[in-house]
Amino acid sequence: MDQNQLKRLAxxxxxxxxxxxxxxxxxxxxxxxxxxxxxxxSGLQLEAAVSSSEATTERLKSIGVTVSDxxxxxxxxxxxxxxxxVDAHKRMIKGGGGALTREKIIAAASRRFICIVDHxxxxxxxxRFPLPVEVIPMxxxxxxxxxxxxxGQPELREGFETDNGNLILDVHNLSITDPVALEQEINAxxxxxxxxxxxxxxxxxxxxxQGSGVRDW
Ligand code: 5RP
Numbered sequence: 001m002d003q004n005q006l007k008r009l010a011x012x013x014x015x016x017x018x019x020x021x022x023x024x025x026x027x028x029x030x031x032x033x034x035x036x037x038x039x040x041x042s043g044l045q046l047e048a049a050v051s052s053s054e055a056t057t058e059r060l061k062s063i064g065v066t067v068s069d070x071x072x073x074x075x076x077x078x079x080x081x082x083x084x085x086v087d088a089h090k091r092m093i094k095g096g097g098g099a100l101t102r103e104k105i106i107a108a109a110s111r112r113f114i115c116i117v118d119h120x121x122x123x124x125x126x127x128r129f130p131l132p133v134e135v136i137p138m139x140x141x142x143x144x145x146x147x148x149x150x151x152g153q154p155e156l157r158e159g160f161e162t163d164n165g166n167l168i169l170d171v172h173n174l175s176i177t178d179p180v181a182l183e184q185e186i187n188a189x190x191x192x193x194x195x196x197x198x199x200x201x202x203x204x205x206x207x208x209x210q211g212s213g214v215r216d217w
Contacts, residue, residue, distance in 0.1 A: 001211050004030075006118035007082075009209040011035035013216075014080050014116050017205075020045050023073050025106040026060060027081025028053040028099035031116050035080055036060060050076060052106050053099040054163050070109060079110035083117055083198075084129040090115065090203040091179045095132030095196030098162050104194050107201055115203035119210045126179055130155070130170035132196035137167050139191020146189050147171050150182075166193055 001009075011034030018024060018039070026032060026049045036056070039046075040063035048068040051057040057067050070076075081103055083092040092115060094100050107113050131152070135143045144154040152171035160168055176182055179199035186195040208215045 003118055003120065006209040006211075007031040008034045008038070009214055010116040010118060010207050012038045013207045013209070013214040014114055015039065015042050015044065017078060017080075017114055018044055018046075021047050022077055023048045023050065023068060025050045025076045025079030025081075025110050026052065026056055027079065027103055027106075028056050029082040029097045031082035031118070032056065032080065033059060035116060036063060039063065039065075048073070050106055052081065052102040053097070055097075056099075070106065076106065076110040077112065079106050079113045080116060081107070081113070083115050083121055083203075084196075085121055085123045085126050086115055086117055086203065086206055087123055087126050090206055091126060091197070091199040092202060093126050093129050093131055093196055094198055095134070095168070096129065098132070098157070098160060098168055100132055100196040101134050101162065101164055101194040104198065104201075107198065112205070113201070113203045115206045117206065117208055119208055122208055125176065126197070127174050127176040130172045131174055131176070132157075133169045133171060133186060134162055134164070134166050134193040135169055136191045136193060140167055140169070143189055143191050144169055147186070150185070151175060164193065
C-alpha cells in the first residue's frame, strides 16, 4: 500500500467516531483531506464543523458542510486532525501545513482529539521533522536568534504566509528530549504565536494506518 492509500485508510477509520448531528473540529492536511472525502461518501450529516484553516473550510463547504465559528460552537466533542510526527505518548509535531495556531486552539477547545496518521509519522523521539513556529513578522529575526540559542537551526518558510498573516520558522536539528518543557519555553518567546509542539495537550487516540490495516492506540 502506498502512503496515499494509508492516509485514506486512517481517514476512513476515524469516521467510526463521528456521529450524525455533531459539531466536529476538523484539522488540515492531506490526511484530513482523505477524512473529508470519506465523510462526504459516508452519508453522515454533521450539524456543522469548526475548521482549522481556509483550505479545510473550502473543502468542507464543497461537500455541503456548514462551517461554524469556534466562538459560537462552545466545547467540541471531537477534533480530528493529522500530524507530522507522533510519539508513543501521543505528543505531536504539527504545522507542516502551516495551520498550527488554529489547530492548537481547536484541540484545546475539544474534549477528544483523534490523530490520524500513516505509520511513517510514528517516531520514538520527536524532532526529525523540522519544528514549525508561527511568528509575528517583526519578531522573525529575534525569535530566530533565540531558537539558535536553544540549539536549533531555524529556516524561514519562503513565500508562505499563515491564515493569520504571520510567518513560519521551521526549526531543524532540535533535540526534543522534553517536549512539554520545550513547548512552554518556545511559546514564552516574545513574538511567537504558536509552536507546533502539541505536548501539553496531545492526542487522546491515535489511528495509525499500516500495510496490515489500522491500529488504534
Ligand atoms: C497542518 C498539520 C498537518 O496535520 C500535518 O502537516 C500533516 O499533514 P499531512 O496529513 O498532509 O501529512 O499539522 O498544519
